[in-house]
Amino acid sequence: MNRKKSTDWQICRKLLQLARPFWLHIGGMFVLSLLATPLSLLSPLPLKIGVDSLLSDRPAPGWFTSMFFLGNAPSTPRMLLSVAALVVIIAVVGQIQEIASLFLSTFTSQRLMLRFRTLLFHNAQRLSLAYHDSKGTSDSTYRIQYDASAIDGIATEGVFPFLTSLITLIAMISVTMRLDFQLALVGLAVAPAMLICAHFNRRRMRGHWREWKVLESSALSVLQEALGAIRVVKAFGQEDHEERRFVDRAQQGMKVRLKITVNQSVYSFMIASITALGTAAVLWVGFSHVRSGVLTLGNLLLVMAYLTRLYEPIRSIGKRSANLQNQLASAERALALLDQSRDVPDRPHARRLERATGRISFHDVSFGYESSRQVLQNLNFEVSPGARVGIAGRTGAGKTTLLSLLTRFYDPVDGQILLDGVDLRDYKLNDLRGQFAIVLQEPVLFSTTIGENIAYACPGAPQEQIIAAARAANAHDFIIELPDGYDTLVGERGMRLSGGERQRISLARAFLKDAPILMLDEPTSSVDVKTEAAILEAMERLMKGRTTFMIAHRLSTLEKCDLRLEIEHGEVVVQEAGAGGMPGLMHTGSQPS
Helix, strand or coil, X not given: CCHHHCCHHHHHHXXXXXXXXXXXXXXXXXXXXXXXXXXXXXXXXXXXXXXXXXXXXXXXXXXHHHHCCCCCCCCHHHHHHHHXXXXXXXXXXXXXXXXXXXXXXXXXXXXHHHHHHHHHHHHHHCCCHHHHHXXXXXXXXXXHHCHHHHHHHHHHHHHHHXXXXXXXXXXXXXXXXXXXXXXXXXXXCCHHHHHHHHHHHHHHHHHHHHHHHHHXXXXXXXXXXXXXXXXXXXXXXXXXXXXXXXHHHHHHHHHHHHXXXXXXXXXXXXXXXXXXXXXXXXXHHHHHHHHHCCCCHHHHHHHHHHHHHHHHHHHXXXXXXXXXXXXXXXXXXXXXXHHCCCCCCCCCCCECCCCCCCCEEEEEEEECCECCECCEEEEEEEECCCCEEEEECCCCCCHHHHHHHHCCCCCCCEEEEEECCEEHHHECHXXXXXXXXXXXXXXXXXXXXXXXXXXXXXXXXXXXXXXXXHHHCCCHHHHHCCCCHHHCECCHHHCCCCHHHHHHHHHHHHHHHCCCXXXXXCCCCCCCHHHXXXXXXXXXXXXXXXXXXXXXXXXXXXXXXXXXXXXXXXEXXXXXXXXXXXXXXXXXXXXXX
């Protein structure tokens, strides 16, 4: 479904389907909100009874005298006390209804938003890197954190309050017509004009809200980029430049928001003017009816009170219809993320994979991020289990892309990649990625403890295994020297540790995972010689018995590899056996130089 062409009802229906587990709660909210209608009808009654029965000597309604045991000829003080008591009873019941409605709506709305945000986060994490590369993470963040609230605005504050207002409107019209049919028609004469204004205002507001959401997301993107790269910003003294970028995006959003405010103000002014005309017309006709004896003064006051409440649902329907456009604009964006299909989905009958042997084959593999430009072209090579493959090449040649294809961050445009003789796309994605341990050039740590960062590879691992992995990665000695040892918080992205320390924790994570295939993406490129020696020693232990792919700029790092590939312009231009050349490694494609 194309969200841009979805009708309001289609979007609401989709959100209500997502809210199905909470229909009982929403139904309870609806029932509680319906109680507001009879309470609204009862609110003016004490005034009407007091005016007609105390000032005009008309008999009080039978239900009133029975309720307060007044008899046939109640005294004035008892009548006054009973009228006052009725005011208090109606007010107390109304407050109880409001409190119960508020509690239930808060509980339901929070549960709804949590579930919807969880669904969005679940889907966003499983979308391909290609999607996140093109859209940016800040856009998904905005949709999950802010646009997801639309389900609350529509399910609990939009559709059902709209229906409640409609029911209240019908009830008010019925009661008013029973009191004075002509007066009711005069009051309702302005209703079509109010609804027409609401319709045209709704159409304008939808486009403005869409534009504002995009600009808000864009401003958030600037903030995320600038604060995420704060060291670079400070190093180049570009704080003012980033501030100007943010202000520019925010000002664009401010201008759109001002347009929205102007539209809302004009709409409110028009509705207030139409309401005033309707009220004036009812007063004109109402006074003439009182003077002619058609209507009592108490009934006129009752009609005026009902008329005020009659216009309120109409105003509410129009206002909610306009405000609903904000929610619908958010809902379109949130549902677009939820409906986004995975670029690397599991095949219908994907097979399980417990532990691979590590035999890998590339057959005529080509890939490009854009259809017009290929990054890798016709790659053909085979790797035996346990072999070490060194990959060299200039920056941008496609080295990291090759590893991304192995883990199915992307799928080849043409050709096949086989693991143990089976196409990668025929394995379950989670099982396939469980076969790889990855150590990146810039290690990724989370803002938690060192122990939890190591155990990220194997959640729930006992402390003994975590320590053993740290020892194997030459990380244990520096960890125990820290004040809190393995419970030391590493800070955002691990910035409280040095680059070498972060890299050794990353290696410990790979040791703990104990995967059959290892990927090393320039793990020693940003450390000093002494730290590099410690990392290389740990890497040597880590590579034993595992099929290993190692990317490095320094050829000396690749000396012990069994197979060396040099990639240039997306093609393998050099392929040779290294110092440990193993049998069974063969080149089946590109011309070696």
